[in-house]
Amino acid sequence: MKTWLFSFHKTVGNHPQFYSNVFNGQAWSGDVLVPGNEGISNTPAAVVFNSNLYLFYPRFQALYYKVYDGEVWTAEALVPNMAGVGAGLAAAVYDGLIYLIYSNPGSTNLMYKTYDGTTFGPEINASGTNHLISVAYQNVDTPAALVLGDTLYVFGRGPGADEPGNMNRFWYATFDRSTWRSNPVAGTEGLSNGPGAALCKNLIYLFFNDPTGLFFFKKFDGSSWGADLQVPDTPGNFGNAAPVVFNQTLYILHQGPNGQYLYKTTDGEDNWTSDAAVPNSAGMSCGPAAVTFSL
Numbered sequence: 001m002k003t004w005l006f007s008f009h010k011t012v013g014n015h016p017q018f019y020s021n022v023f024n025g026q027a028w029s030g031d032v033l034v035p036g037n038e039g040i041s042n043t044p045a046a047v048v049f050n051s052n053l054y055l056f057y058p059r060f061q062a063l064y065y066k067v068y069d070g071e072v073w074t075a076e077a078l079v080p081n082m083a084g085v086g087a088g089l090a091a092a093v094y095d096g097l098i099y100l101i102y103s104n105p106g107s108t109n110l111m112y113k114t115y116d117g118t119t120f121g122p123e124i125n126a127s128g129t130n131h132l133i134s135v136a137y138q139n140v141d142t143p144a145a146l147v148l149g150d151t152l153y154v155f156g157r158g159p160g161a162d163e164p165g166n167m168n169r170f171w172y173a174t175f176d177r178s179t180w181r182s183n184p185v186a187g188t189e190g191l192s193n194g195p196g197a198a199l200c201k202n203l204i205y206l207f208f209n210d211p212t213g214l215f216f217f218k219k220f221d222g223s224s225w226g227a228d229l230q231v232p233d234t235p236g237n238f239g240n241a242a243p244v245v246f247n248q249t250l251y252i253l254h255q256g257p258n259g260q261y262l263y264k265t266t267d268g269e270d271n272w273t274s275d276a277a278v279p280n281s282a283g284m285s286c287g288p289a290a291v292t293f294s295l
Contacts, residue, residue: 005246009288012259030280043088043287058085070295088142094152108138129161135182137171141194168211186225198243207241233274240287259283
């Protein structure tokens with residue numbers, strides 16, 4: 001069995017296209033058009049579920065998906081019974097279901113919807129004003145999501161119920177199959193874009209721009225937060241970064257200046273590579289999605 005790193009992104013220009021770019025550990029495939037799609041308007045999300053790769057992407061505030069079995073893609077299909085997607089979305093596999101996490105157009109409520117591989121569940125609002133039973137923060141950007149232990153974590157940007165206008169608030173929420181809870185991220189000055197999240201060595205790594213626009217990361221073990229640390233050797237980041245563990249190395253895929261498609265790696269400690277351009281890419285105009293897929 002061999003594992004590949006799959007990435008998906010929207011290109012630059014007046015007529016942006018939806019491309020994949022696949023890395024086998026030695027070489028990148030170059031941009032390849034995702035077959036049978038009619039376009040993309042914001043950050044996509046990708047997960048592996050039941051041995052297939054699921055790709056979700058917004059277009060004109062509707063949400064679409066395709067499935068890849070390692071040989072062929074299914075036809076594009078509309079995610080049904082939802083009020084739309086206002087920005088990009090996050091996806092995570094939790095408790096035998098795909099969770100899709102997003103906000104509706106014109107709303108800052110955090111919404112979620114599940115999929116069991118056959119049927120989509122209803123659209124559910126996780127927002128409220130009580131931190132103990134809801135997500136008591138607005139969601140004003142594309143969120144990030146992952147699973148640590150037996151808990152689903154969501155990370156986002158937006159003010160709390162008692163702090164209107166604090167758009168740099170960095171918050172997180174947890175879900176235990178029945179109850180959402182939410183808290184501010186500790187030890188941070190906040191963020192100015194949606195975050196990216198990955199699980200590496202049993203730690204959550206978060207990548208984000210601070211309020212001044214500098215590219216930072218921090219670690220979380222489920223109970224204690226590390227300090228905000230600047231990502232080294234980078235020209236900067238625009239939009240959501242897409243961190244992913246591949247071959248025991250943490251890869252950070254992100255948009256650089258002028259729509260460059262960049263990546264860098266770290267061992268999760270103090271060793272980092274400098275940013276490098278993903279070869280044979282037309283660039284990107286919003287955050288990418290990244291996932292590993294084994295065949």
